[in-house]
Amino acid sequence: MNDLVERFEVAFNQIHQHLKEFNGYPKNDNFVELLQRSKLKHSVIRVHFDLLKQYAKLRNALVHERIRDDYYIATPHLEVVESLEHIKQTLDQPPEALEFATHPVIFFKDTSLLTEIMTAFDQQGVSQFPIYSTDNEFLGLLTNDGIVRWIARTVDHNLVNLTDITARDVLQDGLNPSIEFLSSHGTVYELEERFERSLEEERKLKAVILTESGKANDAPLGIVTTWDLIKVDRRNEDE
Structure with missing residues (x-):
């Protein structure tokens, strides 16, 4: 032959x-x-x-x-x-999901003041922060959109009192978006499948958080949103 x-x-x-x-x-x-x-x-x-x-x-x-x-x-x-x-x-050898993630991940405790988090949104130029308990339990993803909706519900006579308001107060308002977890050693295919499955289930997946074991309560090593998936296409086009 x-x-x-x-x-x-x-x-x-x-x-x-x-x-x-x-x-x-x-x-x-x-x-x-x-x-x-x-x-x-x-x-x-x-x-x-x-x-x-x-x-x-x-x-x-x-x-x-x-x-x-x-x-x-x-x-x-x-x-x-x-x-x-x-x-x-x-x-045969797909790249790891972590290559396309935003990292290191900035996160806050549930006791963090909302004013502190809002300042971080402005300074860091990101749109969401993972929130953890003092025992490192993952509680949810706090987004700038979520804060805006919380303020809209809380406003009273065109005023909002943010004194002593914490991340937990906003998360408890039922505005926590859908999040999944994946091992930082997972492949980009596993990452894409998570977002594809959420579309099939008509469930908007806000982000995938990467941890060493893929478990929710491990330290976050990277975070991937649908915008980050654009990097995958661009990389493949360049190769």
Whole structure:
């Protein structure tokens, strides 16, 4: 077998195997069909979608349109083979979620004064802070939008008294957004799947917090929002 053809088929088949795994090994394991399903879930597939569709056509030509076992009507160029192998390698060794997270994570205790947290919003240029108890139990994510809604509910005669108001007071007002946790060693695919599942469940996932073990009460090592996922697409486009 032609060396380039062999390398192409090996890489293509391994990518096909990844697509089957991504989709739970469905009965219909047509490559292009699996590609379409995976497009919305995985950034590597999304970025290289059109290219992989073209490679699927070439693969069909290699398999079905050869004259003899050792004679192919069409053979892939070296650049094509190397491109396919690069995509395969990225799928084999996906980057860790922490690479795309905002870190280090600034967080506050539930006893922290709201005025202190509001000052941090202004100084740090972020839109949310995790809140923990004095025993390091995760209590929720305090967002600037949540504070605005809390103020709107609390205002009295155009005045709001923030004296002695703490993070716990605002969180207890029932404005705590949806949060999930993931190990800091988890892959970017696991991260993307969390957000994709929340969309399927019609549940807005505000952020994923990364900890060493993936448990809520460990120290936060990184935080990922939907905006951070844009970094994933940009990185794949640049590679």
